[in-house]
Amino acid sequence: MMRIGKNEVPMSLPDFKNECACHAVRRGARKISNRFEDIMRPLGLTAGQFTILAALSGMNEVTLTTLADGLGMSRTTLTKDLKPLEARGLTQTHRSPEDARKRFLSLTMSGRKKLEESVPLWQQAQKKTLGSLSKSEWLDLRSQFDGLVDT
Numbered sequence: 001m002m003r004i005g006k007n008e009v010p011m012s013l014p015d016f017k018n019e020c021a022c023h024a025v026r027r028g029a030r031k032i033s034n035r036f037e038d039i040m041r042p043l044g045l046t047a048g049q050f051t052i053l054a055a056l057s058g059m060n061e062v063t064l065t066t067l068a069d070g071l072g073m074s075r076t077t078l079t080k081d082l083k084p085l086e087a088r089g090l091t092q093t094h095r096s097p098e099d100a101r102k103r104f105l106s107l108t109m110s111g112r113k114k115l116e117e118s119v120p121l122w123q124q125a126q127k128k129t130l131g132s133l134s135k136s137e138w139l140d141l142r143s144q145f146d147g148l149v150d151t
Contacts, residue, residue, distance in 0.1 A: 021148070025148075032129055033047050035125055035128060036050070036122070036125045036129075039121045039122075039125040039128075040118060040121055040122070042121075043114065043117055043118050043121065045114070045118055048081050049084070049085055050115075050118055050122060051071065052071070052081060052082065052085060052091070053085070053090065053107065053111055053114065053115040053118070054115060054122075055067060055070060055071060056091065056105060056106060056107045056111070057107055057112065057115055059106070060106060061104040061105065062104065062105055062106070063102055063103065063105070064078060064079065064093075064102075064103045064104075064105060065102075067105055082105070085111070088110070089108055089110045090107070090108060090110055090111035090114050091105055091107060091108060091111050092106055092107075092108050093105050
Protein backbone atom coordinates (compact mmCIF):
# COMPACT_ATOMS: atom_id res chain seq x y z
CA MET A 1 0.00 0.00 0.00
CA MET A 2 1.33 3.44 -0.82
CA ARG A 3 0.02 6.92 -0.19
CA ILE A 4 -0.20 9.57 -2.90
CA GLY A 5 -1.36 12.78 -1.28
CA LYS A 6 -4.46 11.89 0.72
CA ASN A 7 -5.16 8.77 -1.34
CA GLU A 8 -4.05 5.26 -0.57
CA VAL A 9 -3.14 3.21 -3.63
CA PRO A 10 -3.15 -0.58 -3.14
CA MET A 11 0.27 -1.12 -4.69
CA SER A 12 3.90 -0.13 -4.35
CA LEU A 13 5.55 2.51 -6.53
CA PRO A 14 7.18 -0.08 -8.86
CA ASP A 15 3.78 -1.77 -9.25
CA PHE A 16 2.15 1.60 -9.93
CA LYS A 17 4.70 2.37 -12.66
CA ASN A 18 4.05 -1.03 -14.23
CA GLU A 19 0.26 -0.81 -13.95
CA CYS A 20 -0.34 2.83 -14.91
CA ALA A 21 -1.52 3.02 -18.54
CA CYS A 22 -0.70 6.71 -18.80
CA HIS A 23 2.85 6.22 -17.55
CA ALA A 24 3.51 3.33 -19.92
CA VAL A 25 2.10 5.09 -22.99
CA ARG A 26 3.82 8.42 -22.25
CA ARG A 27 7.15 6.69 -21.58
CA GLY A 28 6.91 4.76 -24.83
CA ALA A 29 5.75 7.82 -26.77
CA ARG A 30 8.68 9.89 -25.47
CA LYS A 31 11.22 7.22 -26.45
CA ILE A 32 9.73 6.74 -29.92
CA SER A 33 9.35 10.51 -30.45
CA ASN A 34 12.97 11.05 -29.44
CA ARG A 35 14.08 8.45 -31.99
CA PHE A 36 12.14 10.20 -34.77
CA GLU A 37 13.40 13.63 -33.60
CA ASP A 38 17.02 12.46 -33.69
CA ILE A 39 16.63 11.01 -37.17
CA MET A 40 14.81 14.09 -38.56
CA ARG A 41 17.17 16.62 -36.96
CA PRO A 42 19.59 16.84 -39.94
CA LEU A 43 16.72 18.19 -42.06
CA GLY A 44 15.74 20.72 -39.41
CA LEU A 45 12.39 19.06 -38.76
CA THR A 46 10.81 17.79 -35.60
CA ALA A 47 8.73 14.63 -35.63
CA GLY A 48 5.62 16.76 -35.19
CA GLN A 49 6.53 18.99 -38.11
CA PHE A 50 7.09 15.94 -40.30
CA THR A 51 3.65 14.67 -39.31
CA ILE A 52 2.06 17.99 -40.28
CA LEU A 53 3.82 18.04 -43.66
CA ALA A 54 2.83 14.41 -44.30
CA ALA A 55 -0.80 15.10 -43.36
CA LEU A 56 -0.95 18.15 -45.62
CA SER A 57 0.61 16.28 -48.53
CA GLY A 58 -2.57 14.36 -49.21
CA MET A 59 -4.78 17.45 -49.29
CA ASN A 60 -5.01 20.50 -51.53
CA GLU A 61 -6.30 22.77 -48.82
CA VAL A 62 -7.59 21.97 -45.38
CA THR A 63 -8.94 24.08 -42.56
CA LEU A 64 -6.91 24.46 -39.40
CA THR A 65 -9.71 22.81 -37.43
CA THR A 66 -9.93 19.78 -39.75
CA LEU A 67 -6.17 19.23 -39.66
CA ALA A 68 -5.99 19.65 -35.87
CA ASP A 69 -8.83 17.16 -35.40
CA GLY A 70 -7.22 14.68 -37.79
CA LEU A 71 -3.91 14.90 -35.94
CA GLY A 72 -5.56 14.69 -32.51
CA MET A 73 -4.21 18.04 -31.37
CA SER A 74 -5.67 21.35 -30.32
CA ARG A 75 -5.90 24.25 -32.76
CA THR A 76 -3.63 26.24 -30.42
CA THR A 77 -0.90 23.58 -30.51
CA LEU A 78 -1.21 23.19 -34.28
CA THR A 79 -0.97 26.97 -34.77
CA LYS A 80 2.20 27.03 -32.64
CA ASP A 81 3.69 24.10 -34.56
CA LEU A 82 2.84 25.67 -37.93
CA LYS A 83 4.68 28.96 -37.25
CA PRO A 84 8.20 27.64 -37.94
CA LEU A 85 6.96 25.75 -41.01
CA GLU A 86 5.37 28.90 -42.40
CA ALA A 87 8.45 30.98 -41.54
CA ARG A 88 10.56 28.54 -43.58
CA GLY A 89 8.12 28.69 -46.48
CA LEU A 90 7.11 25.03 -46.15
CA THR A 91 3.41 25.70 -45.54
CA GLN A 92 1.09 28.56 -46.31
CA THR A 93 -2.07 29.80 -44.68
CA HIS A 94 -4.81 32.00 -46.03
CA ARG A 95 -8.18 33.08 -44.75
CA SER A 96 -11.41 31.99 -46.36
CA PRO A 97 -12.91 34.71 -48.56
CA GLU A 98 -16.39 33.69 -47.30
CA ASP A 99 -15.54 33.48 -43.59
CA ALA A 100 -12.47 35.33 -42.29
CA ARG A 101 -12.49 33.13 -39.16
CA LYS A 102 -11.56 30.08 -41.25
CA ARG A 103 -7.91 29.51 -42.10
CA PHE A 104 -6.89 27.18 -44.90
CA LEU A 105 -3.53 25.42 -44.92
CA SER A 106 -1.51 23.87 -47.70
CA LEU A 107 2.00 22.71 -48.53
CA THR A 108 4.20 24.91 -50.67
CA MET A 109 6.49 23.47 -53.33
CA SER A 110 9.35 23.87 -50.82
CA GLY A 111 7.27 21.95 -48.30
CA ARG A 112 6.71 19.12 -50.77
CA LYS A 113 10.46 18.97 -51.48
CA LYS A 114 11.28 18.91 -47.76
CA LEU A 115 8.75 16.14 -47.23
CA GLU A 116 10.27 14.12 -50.10
CA GLU A 117 13.73 14.56 -48.53
CA SER A 118 12.44 13.45 -45.15
CA VAL A 119 10.58 10.29 -46.22
CA PRO A 120 13.74 8.11 -46.31
CA LEU A 121 14.60 9.30 -42.78
CA TRP A 122 11.05 8.58 -41.64
CA GLN A 123 11.33 5.10 -43.17
CA GLN A 124 14.58 4.59 -41.25
CA ALA A 125 12.89 5.62 -37.98
CA GLN A 126 9.91 3.38 -38.73
CA LYS A 127 12.18 0.41 -39.42
CA LYS A 128 14.15 1.00 -36.23
CA THR A 129 10.95 1.37 -34.20
CA LEU A 130 9.00 -1.52 -35.67
CA GLY A 131 11.91 -3.77 -36.62
CA SER A 132 11.08 -6.49 -34.11
CA LEU A 133 7.42 -6.69 -35.17
CA SER A 134 5.89 -8.35 -38.20
CA LYS A 135 3.44 -6.30 -40.26
CA SER A 136 0.50 -8.19 -38.72
CA GLU A 137 1.87 -7.71 -35.19
CA TRP A 138 2.18 -3.96 -35.82
CA LEU A 139 -1.35 -3.75 -37.24
CA ASP A 140 -2.67 -5.69 -34.23
CA LEU A 141 -0.80 -3.45 -31.79
CA ARG A 142 -2.02 -0.35 -33.62
CA SER A 143 -5.61 -1.63 -33.50
CA GLN A 144 -5.33 -2.34 -29.77
CA PHE A 145 -3.88 1.11 -29.14
CA ASP A 146 -6.63 2.76 -31.19
CA GLY A 147 -9.15 0.80 -29.10
CA LEU A 148 -7.67 2.24 -25.90
CA VAL A 149 -7.74 5.76 -27.31
CA ASP A 150 -11.29 5.53 -28.61
CA THR A 151 -12.84 4.35 -25.32
